Amino acid sequence: MKEQTCAFCASGIEPGTGTMYVKNDGSILWFCSRKCRVSMVDFKRNPRKLKWTERYEQKILTGGRSRRQEEAGNSSSCLIFHFFFFYC
Numbered sequence: 778m779k780e781q782t783c784a785f786c787a788s789g790i791e792p793g794t795g796t797m798y799v800k801n802d803g804s805i806l807w808f809c810s811r812k813c814r815v816s817m818v819d820f821k822r823n824p825r826k827l828k829w830t831e832r833y834e835q836k837i838l839t840g841g842r843s844r845r846q847e848e849a850g851n852s853s854s855c856l857i858f859h860f861f862f863f864y865c
Contacts, residue, residue: 785813786830 778792784806796814798806808814816822824832 781807783807783809783813785817785824785832787824787832787835 780792781790781795782788783790783795784798785808788809790807790809794809796808796811798808798814798818800806806817808817816827817824824830825836827833
């Protein structure tokens with residue numbers, strides 16, 4: 778059995794522990810504790826804003842921007858520059 782990761786805090790879940798939550802659309806969410814399940818399902822909290830989650834640490838290490846945002850930001854600014862350069 779493979780090790781799952783928590784859908785809220787991104788910590789590892791050992792086989793035989795944790796909670797599997799199945800939504801009405803059929804998607805499956807794994808939670809390591811009741812604290813994570815209640816925070817996500819009931820309170821709809823953002824894990825990147827809570828210091829005790831590993832997703833908060835990922836946000837701090839990347840400076841608040843994901844790789845996709847950095848790539849999109851660089852390419853879109855170049856396109857705007859080229860557009861401005863050619864049509865002014």
